[in-house]
Amino acid sequence: MHQQKPFVLAVSAVSGGGKTTLVKQLNATLVKSKALYFDEYDFDDSPKDICEWVESGADHNQWNLTPLINDLKSLIFDENQSHKYIILDYPFAYRHKTMSELLNFTIFIDTPLDVALCRRIQRDYKNTKTEIIQNDITNYLDRGRNAYLNMLSTVKPNSDYIVDGLLPIETIIELIVQEITK
Template sequence: MSNKPFILAVNAISGGGKTTIVKELQRKLPKSKALFFDDRNYDSDSGIEDICKWIEEGADVNRFNLDLLAEDIEKLIKENLNYIIMDYPFGYRHKAISKYLDFSIFIDTPLDIALARRIIRDYSTTSIQNVFDDMKQYLIQGRKAYLYGLDEIKEKADYVVDGSKSLDGIVSEIMEKLIHINPAK
Protein backbone atom coordinates (compact mmCIF):
# COMPACT_ATOMS: atom_id res chain seq x y z
CA MET A 1 0.00 0.00 0.00
CA SER A 2 1.23 3.48 -0.90
CA ASN A 3 2.03 6.06 1.76
CA LYS A 4 1.00 8.86 -0.57
CA PRO A 5 -1.60 11.12 1.01
CA PHE A 6 -5.09 11.13 -0.44
CA ILE A 7 -5.53 14.42 -2.29
CA LEU A 8 -8.99 15.92 -2.18
CA ALA A 9 -9.99 19.02 -4.15
CA VAL A 10 -12.94 21.02 -2.88
CA ASN A 11 -14.40 23.12 -5.69
CA ALA A 12 -17.16 25.73 -5.72
CA ILE A 13 -17.99 29.11 -7.17
CA SER A 14 -16.81 32.24 -5.36
CA GLY A 15 -18.65 32.36 -2.04
CA GLY A 16 -19.53 28.69 -2.36
CA GLY A 17 -17.89 27.70 0.91
CA LYS A 18 -14.59 26.15 -0.23
CA THR A 19 -12.36 27.78 2.36
CA THR A 20 -14.70 27.22 5.30
CA ILE A 21 -15.28 23.58 4.36
CA VAL A 22 -11.59 22.86 3.77
CA LYS A 23 -10.69 24.34 7.17
CA GLU A 24 -13.33 22.20 8.87
CA LEU A 25 -12.23 19.06 7.01
CA GLN A 26 -8.63 19.72 8.01
CA ARG A 27 -9.74 20.02 11.62
CA LYS A 28 -11.56 16.67 11.46
CA LEU A 29 -9.29 14.56 9.26
CA PRO A 30 -6.25 13.06 11.00
CA LYS A 31 -2.82 13.92 9.63
CA SER A 32 -4.09 16.39 7.07
CA LYS A 33 -2.88 19.68 5.65
CA ALA A 34 -4.67 22.17 3.46
CA LEU A 35 -3.73 24.28 0.46
CA PHE A 36 -5.73 27.40 -0.33
CA PHE A 37 -5.82 28.67 -3.91
CA ASP A 38 -6.40 32.25 -2.77
CA ASP A 39 -3.17 32.28 -0.75
CA ARG A 40 -1.38 33.21 -4.00
CA ASN A 41 -2.20 35.54 -6.89
CA TYR A 42 -2.32 32.97 -9.67
CA ASP A 43 -4.52 35.13 -11.90
CA SER A 44 -2.35 38.25 -11.99
CA ASP A 45 0.84 36.14 -11.90
CA SER A 46 -0.46 34.42 -15.05
CA GLY A 47 -1.34 37.67 -16.82
CA ILE A 48 -5.06 37.19 -16.25
CA GLU A 49 -6.17 40.55 -14.88
CA ASP A 50 -9.84 40.35 -15.85
CA ILE A 51 -11.63 37.08 -15.05
CA CYS A 52 -14.71 38.05 -17.07
CA LYS A 53 -12.56 38.73 -20.15
CA TRP A 54 -10.79 35.41 -19.57
CA ILE A 55 -14.18 33.66 -19.58
CA GLU A 56 -15.23 35.46 -22.78
CA GLU A 57 -11.96 34.26 -24.37
CA GLY A 58 -12.84 30.63 -23.64
CA ALA A 59 -11.87 30.24 -19.97
CA ASP A 60 -8.80 28.09 -20.57
CA VAL A 61 -7.77 27.19 -17.01
CA ASN A 62 -4.41 26.03 -18.33
CA ARG A 63 -3.48 29.69 -18.89
CA PHE A 64 -3.05 29.89 -15.12
CA ASN A 65 0.55 29.20 -14.16
CA LEU A 66 0.12 26.81 -11.24
CA ASP A 67 3.75 25.72 -10.95
CA LEU A 68 3.93 27.03 -7.37
CA LEU A 69 0.81 25.10 -6.41
CA ALA A 70 2.29 21.95 -7.95
CA GLU A 71 5.48 22.56 -5.93
CA ASP A 72 3.41 22.96 -2.76
CA ILE A 73 1.63 19.68 -3.49
CA GLU A 74 4.94 17.91 -4.14
CA LYS A 75 6.30 19.14 -0.79
CA LEU A 76 3.23 17.94 1.10
CA ILE A 77 3.27 14.55 -0.64
CA LYS A 78 6.68 13.95 0.98
CA GLU A 79 5.28 14.57 4.45
CA ASN A 80 3.73 11.86 6.59
CA LEU A 81 0.12 12.82 5.87
CA ASN A 82 -3.12 10.98 5.30
CA TYR A 83 -4.79 13.84 3.43
CA ILE A 84 -4.02 16.93 1.42
CA ILE A 85 -7.18 18.99 1.15
CA MET A 86 -7.25 21.66 -1.51
CA ASP A 87 -9.42 24.76 -1.68
CA TYR A 88 -9.15 24.85 -5.44
CA PRO A 89 -11.58 26.19 -8.06
CA PHE A 90 -10.71 24.13 -11.15
CA GLY A 91 -11.28 20.49 -10.24
CA TYR A 92 -9.72 18.24 -12.86
CA ARG A 93 -9.61 20.91 -15.57
CA HIS A 94 -6.00 22.11 -15.08
CA LYS A 95 -3.50 19.66 -16.57
CA ALA A 96 -0.67 20.47 -14.16
CA ILE A 97 -2.81 19.82 -11.08
CA SER A 98 -5.33 17.16 -12.16
CA LYS A 99 -2.64 14.47 -12.13
CA TYR A 100 -2.32 14.87 -8.37
CA LEU A 101 -6.00 14.69 -7.48
CA ASP A 102 -7.55 11.53 -6.10
CA PHE A 103 -11.04 12.96 -5.72
CA SER A 104 -12.83 16.19 -6.55
CA ILE A 105 -15.92 17.43 -4.73
CA PHE A 106 -18.05 20.29 -6.00
CA ILE A 107 -20.04 22.30 -3.47
CA ASP A 108 -23.18 23.21 -5.42
CA THR A 109 -24.09 26.47 -3.73
CA PRO A 110 -27.06 28.42 -5.10
CA LEU A 111 -25.99 31.69 -6.73
CA ASP A 112 -27.94 33.87 -4.30
CA ILE A 113 -26.31 32.25 -1.26
CA ALA A 114 -22.83 32.48 -2.78
CA LEU A 115 -23.34 36.12 -3.70
CA ALA A 116 -24.63 36.99 -0.22
CA ARG A 117 -21.63 35.24 1.37
CA ARG A 118 -19.25 37.08 -0.91
CA ILE A 119 -20.77 40.45 -0.04
CA ILE A 120 -20.54 39.69 3.68
CA ARG A 121 -16.96 38.42 3.31
CA ASP A 122 -15.62 41.14 1.02
CA TYR A 123 -17.57 44.25 2.01
CA SER A 124 -18.26 44.11 5.74
CA THR A 125 -15.97 47.09 6.38
CA THR A 126 -16.47 49.16 3.21
CA SER A 127 -19.06 51.63 2.02
CA ILE A 128 -22.38 50.61 0.57
CA GLN A 129 -21.29 52.27 -2.69
CA ASN A 130 -18.63 49.56 -3.10
CA VAL A 131 -21.35 46.93 -2.74
CA PHE A 132 -23.51 48.73 -5.33
CA ASP A 133 -20.59 48.94 -7.74
CA ASP A 134 -19.83 45.25 -7.34
CA MET A 135 -23.48 44.32 -7.88
CA LYS A 136 -23.56 46.37 -11.09
CA GLN A 137 -20.45 44.54 -12.26
CA TYR A 138 -22.00 41.21 -11.29
CA LEU A 139 -25.05 41.94 -13.44
CA ILE A 140 -22.99 43.17 -16.40
CA GLN A 141 -20.30 40.45 -16.42
CA GLY A 142 -19.64 38.71 -13.12
CA ARG A 143 -22.54 36.29 -13.27
CA LYS A 144 -20.84 34.62 -16.23
CA ALA A 145 -17.98 33.58 -13.94
CA TYR A 146 -20.42 31.97 -11.53
CA LEU A 147 -22.22 30.15 -14.33
CA TYR A 148 -18.89 28.94 -15.72
CA GLY A 149 -18.13 27.30 -12.39
CA LEU A 150 -21.54 25.68 -12.27
CA ASP A 151 -21.38 24.46 -15.86
CA GLU A 152 -17.75 23.48 -16.33
CA ILE A 153 -16.30 22.54 -12.96
CA LYS A 154 -19.35 20.83 -11.47
CA GLU A 155 -19.67 18.62 -14.55
CA LYS A 156 -16.21 17.09 -14.01
CA ALA A 157 -16.45 16.58 -10.23
CA ASP A 158 -16.48 13.08 -8.75
CA TYR A 159 -19.14 14.07 -6.25
CA VAL A 160 -21.52 17.00 -5.79
CA VAL A 161 -22.71 18.24 -2.39
CA ASP A 162 -25.69 20.53 -1.85
CA GLY A 163 -24.14 23.85 -0.81
CA SER A 164 -27.35 25.12 0.77
CA LYS A 165 -26.92 22.64 3.64
CA SER A 166 -25.37 23.67 6.94
CA LEU A 167 -21.60 23.52 7.34
CA ASP A 168 -21.96 20.48 9.59
CA GLY A 169 -24.23 18.80 7.06
CA ILE A 170 -21.82 19.39 4.18
CA VAL A 171 -18.76 18.27 6.14
CA SER A 172 -20.54 15.17 7.47
CA GLU A 173 -21.57 14.19 3.95
CA ILE A 174 -18.01 14.63 2.67
CA MET A 175 -16.57 12.67 5.61
CA GLU A 176 -19.01 9.83 4.94
CA LYS A 177 -18.03 9.82 1.27
CA LEU A 178 -14.33 9.74 2.16
CA ILE A 179 -14.87 6.70 4.40
CA HIS A 180 -16.35 4.84 1.42
CA ILE A 181 -13.76 5.82 -1.17
CA ASN A 182 -10.69 5.79 1.07
CA PRO A 183 -11.38 3.48 4.03
CA ALA A 184 -7.71 2.85 4.86
CA LYS A 185 -7.13 6.40 6.07
Protein backbone atom coordinates in the same frame (compact mmCIF):
# COMPACT_ATOMS: atom_id res chain seq x y z
CA MET B 1 9.61 1.29 4.36
CA HIS B 2 7.64 3.20 1.71
CA GLN B 3 4.85 5.37 3.07
CA GLN B 4 1.54 5.60 1.26
CA LYS B 5 0.99 8.87 -0.58
CA PRO B 6 -1.55 11.25 0.93
CA PHE B 7 -5.08 11.31 -0.47
CA VAL B 8 -5.50 14.65 -2.26
CA LEU B 9 -8.95 16.17 -2.39
CA ALA B 10 -9.92 19.47 -3.93
CA VAL B 11 -12.92 21.56 -2.91
CA SER B 12 -14.48 23.84 -5.54
CA ALA B 13 -17.37 26.29 -5.50
CA VAL B 14 -18.19 29.72 -6.80
CA SER B 15 -16.88 32.65 -4.75
CA GLY B 16 -18.98 32.74 -1.59
CA GLY B 17 -19.93 29.09 -2.08
CA GLY B 18 -18.22 27.87 1.08
CA LYS B 19 -14.84 26.48 -0.11
CA THR B 20 -12.67 28.01 2.59
CA THR B 21 -15.10 27.22 5.40
CA LEU B 22 -15.38 23.60 4.27
CA VAL B 23 -11.62 23.16 3.80
CA LYS B 24 -10.94 24.55 7.29
CA GLN B 25 -13.56 22.23 8.82
CA LEU B 26 -12.33 19.19 6.88
CA ASN B 27 -8.77 19.97 7.93
CA ALA B 28 -9.91 20.08 11.57
CA THR B 29 -11.91 16.85 11.17
CA LEU B 30 -9.58 14.59 9.18
CA VAL B 31 -6.58 13.25 11.08
CA LYS B 32 -3.12 13.92 9.67
CA SER B 33 -4.39 16.45 7.16
CA LYS B 34 -2.90 19.57 5.61
CA ALA B 35 -4.80 22.33 3.80
CA LEU B 36 -3.62 24.54 0.94
CA TYR B 37 -5.58 27.60 -0.17
CA PHE B 38 -5.64 28.83 -3.80
CA ASP B 39 -6.13 32.46 -2.73
CA GLU B 40 -2.86 32.44 -0.75
CA TYR B 41 -0.81 32.11 -3.95
CA ASP B 42 0.33 34.60 -6.56
CA PHE B 43 0.03 33.07 -10.01
CA ASP B 44 2.24 35.05 -12.39
CA ASP B 45 1.51 34.71 -16.09
CA SER B 46 -2.12 33.83 -15.32
CA PRO B 47 -5.34 35.63 -16.28
CA LYS B 48 -5.72 38.90 -14.37
CA ASP B 49 -9.31 39.64 -15.39
CA ILE B 50 -11.50 36.60 -14.66
CA CYS B 51 -14.44 37.95 -16.66
CA GLU B 52 -12.24 38.57 -19.71
CA TRP B 53 -10.74 35.08 -19.31
CA VAL B 54 -14.25 33.54 -19.28
CA GLU B 55 -15.32 35.64 -22.27
CA SER B 56 -12.31 34.34 -24.23
CA GLY B 57 -13.09 30.67 -23.57
CA ALA B 58 -11.98 29.97 -19.97
CA ASP B 59 -9.04 27.68 -20.77
CA HIS B 60 -8.04 26.51 -17.29
CA ASN B 61 -4.59 25.52 -18.55
CA GLN B 62 -3.80 29.23 -19.06
CA TRP B 63 -3.30 29.42 -15.31
CA ASN B 64 0.34 29.06 -14.27
CA LEU B 65 -0.25 27.13 -11.05
CA THR B 66 3.44 26.34 -10.51
CA PRO B 67 3.68 27.65 -6.91
CA LEU B 68 0.66 25.62 -5.75
CA ILE B 69 1.69 22.55 -7.76
CA ASN B 70 5.21 22.68 -6.30
CA ASP B 71 3.88 22.91 -2.75
CA LEU B 72 1.44 20.07 -3.40
CA LYS B 73 4.13 17.85 -4.95
CA SER B 74 6.46 18.48 -2.02
CA LEU B 75 3.72 17.30 0.35
CA ILE B 76 2.81 14.28 -1.77
CA PHE B 77 6.32 13.04 -2.47
CA ASP B 78 8.09 13.93 0.79
CA GLU B 79 9.00 10.57 2.30
CA ASN B 80 9.24 12.16 5.74
CA GLN B 81 5.70 13.53 5.61
CA SER B 82 2.99 12.05 7.77
CA HIS B 83 -0.06 13.51 6.05
CA LYS B 84 -2.88 11.15 5.26
CA TYR B 85 -4.95 13.86 3.52
CA ILE B 86 -4.16 17.02 1.61
CA ILE B 87 -7.17 19.27 1.19
CA LEU B 88 -7.15 21.99 -1.44
CA ASP B 89 -9.31 25.09 -1.55
CA TYR B 90 -9.07 25.07 -5.33
CA PRO B 91 -11.61 26.28 -7.92
CA PHE B 92 -10.95 24.11 -10.99
CA ALA B 93 -11.55 20.42 -10.07
CA TYR B 94 -9.89 18.38 -12.86
CA ARG B 95 -9.98 21.20 -15.46
CA HIS B 96 -6.24 22.06 -15.21
CA LYS B 97 -4.21 19.24 -16.80
CA THR B 98 -1.10 19.34 -14.60
CA MET B 99 -3.05 19.74 -11.37
CA SER B 100 -5.57 17.04 -12.32
CA GLU B 101 -2.79 14.44 -12.35
CA LEU B 102 -2.19 15.11 -8.63
CA LEU B 103 -5.80 14.92 -7.44
CA ASN B 104 -7.56 11.85 -6.06
CA PHE B 105 -11.01 13.29 -5.49
CA THR B 106 -12.85 16.54 -6.21
CA ILE B 107 -15.84 18.03 -4.43
CA PHE B 108 -18.10 20.76 -5.77
CA ILE B 109 -20.19 22.73 -3.28
CA ASP B 110 -23.36 23.55 -5.19
CA THR B 111 -24.45 26.84 -3.65
CA PRO B 112 -27.19 28.89 -5.34
CA LEU B 113 -25.72 32.02 -6.94
CA ASP B 114 -27.92 34.39 -4.94
CA VAL B 115 -26.78 32.85 -1.66
CA ALA B 116 -23.12 32.92 -2.76
CA LEU B 117 -23.45 36.59 -3.73
CA CYS B 118 -25.02 37.48 -0.37
CA ARG B 119 -22.28 35.59 1.50
CA ARG B 120 -19.60 37.37 -0.53
CA ILE B 121 -21.13 40.78 0.22
CA GLN B 122 -21.31 39.94 3.93
CA ARG B 123 -17.72 38.68 3.91
CA ASP B 124 -16.07 41.35 1.77
CA TYR B 125 -18.02 44.53 2.58
CA LYS B 126 -18.51 44.71 6.33
CA ASN B 127 -17.60 48.40 6.70
CA THR B 128 -17.92 49.60 3.12
CA LYS B 129 -19.77 52.50 1.60
CA THR B 130 -22.97 51.63 -0.23
CA GLU B 131 -21.62 52.96 -3.54
CA ILE B 132 -18.80 50.40 -3.56
CA ILE B 133 -21.24 47.57 -2.90
CA GLN B 134 -23.53 48.89 -5.64
CA ASN B 135 -20.60 49.04 -8.08
CA ASP B 136 -19.70 45.43 -7.28
CA ILE B 137 -23.28 44.28 -7.80
CA THR B 138 -23.43 46.17 -11.11
CA ASN B 139 -20.19 44.47 -12.19
CA TYR B 140 -21.62 41.11 -11.14
CA LEU B 141 -24.75 41.66 -13.22
CA ASP B 142 -22.87 43.08 -16.24
CA ARG B 143 -19.97 40.60 -16.39
CA GLY B 144 -19.26 38.56 -13.26
CA ARG B 145 -22.34 36.37 -13.33
CA ASN B 146 -21.07 34.80 -16.57
CA ALA B 147 -17.96 33.60 -14.73
CA TYR B 148 -20.13 31.96 -12.08
CA LEU B 149 -22.33 30.33 -14.73
CA ASN B 150 -19.22 29.11 -16.55
CA MET B 151 -18.04 27.41 -13.37
CA LEU B 152 -21.42 25.70 -12.99
CA SER B 153 -21.20 24.37 -16.56
CA THR B 154 -17.52 23.33 -16.53
CA VAL B 155 -16.20 22.64 -13.02
CA LYS B 156 -19.35 21.23 -11.42
CA PRO B 157 -19.83 18.39 -13.97
CA ASN B 158 -16.07 17.73 -13.82
CA SER B 159 -16.20 16.95 -10.07
CA ASP B 160 -16.40 13.56 -8.39
CA TYR B 161 -18.91 14.57 -5.74
CA ILE B 162 -21.45 17.39 -5.63
CA VAL B 163 -22.81 18.51 -2.28
CA ASP B 164 -25.67 20.90 -1.57
CA GLY B 165 -24.15 24.16 -0.33
CA LEU B 166 -27.26 24.99 1.71
CA LEU B 167 -26.77 22.03 4.05
CA PRO B 168 -25.30 22.71 7.51
CA ILE B 169 -21.50 22.49 7.47
CA GLU B 170 -21.59 19.56 9.90
CA THR B 171 -23.80 17.58 7.50
CA ILE B 172 -21.55 18.41 4.54
CA ILE B 173 -18.52 17.19 6.51
CA GLU B 174 -20.29 13.93 7.41
CA LEU B 175 -21.28 13.30 3.78
CA ILE B 176 -17.76 13.95 2.48
CA VAL B 177 -16.08 11.81 5.16
CA GLN B 178 -18.48 8.97 4.30
CA GLU B 179 -17.70 9.40 0.61
CA ILE B 180 -13.90 9.43 0.88
CA THR B 181 -13.70 6.58 3.41
CA LYS B 182 -15.89 4.12 1.51
